[in-house]
Amino acid sequence: MQMLRIANIIEDARLGGPQIRMAKVAGRLDRSRFETTVILPEDDSAGFTGRLESEGVQYKKFPLHRLTKEPPHLFKFVLFFFYEVFLLWRFFRRERFDIVHVSGGAWQWKGVLAGRLAGTKILWELNDTQMPIYIKMIFKLASFLVHSYIVVSNRTRRYYVDSLKLKNKEIFEIQSPVDCAFFDPAITPQDGRLEEVGGIKVTTVCNVNPIKGLEDFVMLAAELNKSHQGLNFFIVGRVFSSTRKYFEKLTSLMRALHVRNLFFYEGSDAVERILQSTDIYVCSSKAEASPLAVWEAMAMAKPIVSTDVGDVSSFVRNGEAGVIVSAGKLLPEGVKTLLADMDIARQYGRKAREIALHELDISVCVKKHEEVYQKVGVRS
DSSP, X not given: OOOEEEEEEOSXXXXXXXXXXXXXXXXXXXXXXXXEEEEEESTTOHHHHHXXXXXXXXXXXXXOOOOOSSHHHHHHHHHTHHHHHHHHXXXXXXXXOSEEEEOSOTTOHHHHHHHHHTTOEEEEEEOOXXXXXXXXXXXXXXXXXXXXXXXXXXXXXXXXXXXXXXXXXXXXXXXXXXXXXXXXXXXXXXXXXXXXXXXXXXXXXXXXXXXXXXXXXXXXXXXXXXXXXXXXXXXEOOXXXXXXXXXXXXXXXXXXXXXXXXXXXXXXXXXXXXXXXXSEEEEOOSOOSSOHHHHHHHHTTOOEEEESOTTHHHHHTBTTTEEEESSGGGHHHHHHHHHTOHHHHHHHHHHHHHHIIIIIBHHHHHHHHHHHHHHHHHOO
16 A cells, blocks of 8 residues: 655644644654654744654744744744745645644644645645634635645634635545543542642633633633632643633732632643542633543543533533533523532533543544544555
8 A cells, every 4th residue: 555645734833732742743644654744933932842753743943933923933833834835835845745734723834835836736625613714714715725624613604614615625624633632530630739729629721821711711700709619710721822811811800809719820741640530621712623631621521611602512421521601701500500519510410421432532634634644645
């Protein structure tokens, strides 16, 4: 069988869901059939390259600038755009990859342009459900360069592919994967920081960003403090320079509402331990596609309370593995439902792990990637 060489590129090296997905999938592909090289920016890459090295995945760093609202970075993104496309084109042409897999979403244009100029098949992965209209329009204009798409959720398909009426393109749906052998409550120790605080622990894991709806998480804490005692709340995630003002807004809101039992843990290399010590997991996001943090909480047998974002309701299944609410302001009612009967909450958690094992495990995702690569790579 033909060995297929994959270039998997992303223009943002800050460690998050897409980067973790890339490392885990590339590290578990059948290496007798697929050879993957991950291409990433030099800046802010330490966490990502560490994951790639731990998975035994080869990578190549380039001086790529990401699209951002921060003026200095945005200026460099525009100024060096075509030079960076040239660097990528030269690399792709020399290496003669079979597929350029463009990860990271609809704004990842450099890999699409460079790969197509190099005569390589383009597989574009879409992983969100909310983008500025100008990005959607550029995405549509670039669609003629693309051979096939991966969407990480059915809602992503509707947001991009169906709404823009893209035709004659193969669309493959592959949810974000969770490693259920690693995220296993039977073998995971507890997190010392959370255990020291004690009480019933309500947690969310996400990089601090307005799209995560963390104001609603703060409001959740304030509302539940009126009717319950012994609760503690945790936000676990990184605060980037671009979101520092948003973080300060959240802490100001906490002070205004007299919320003293909500704790920020800025990043963690042991999310599994934090989840092990968690009693209820909350997703307060305003928009998601296939949220890895929720799937990890499910794998750790935690009951979920989530806004109805992405494909969460397809897997949490309201009343089966947790509670789905239509808006962030309703999160307190969802959590109260679980607090009223923690035995039911634990039952939801056990069901959540069962769903994660059968439908979201990394083995399922890797198999689907292999099928897609084989189909796209050998097609004339």
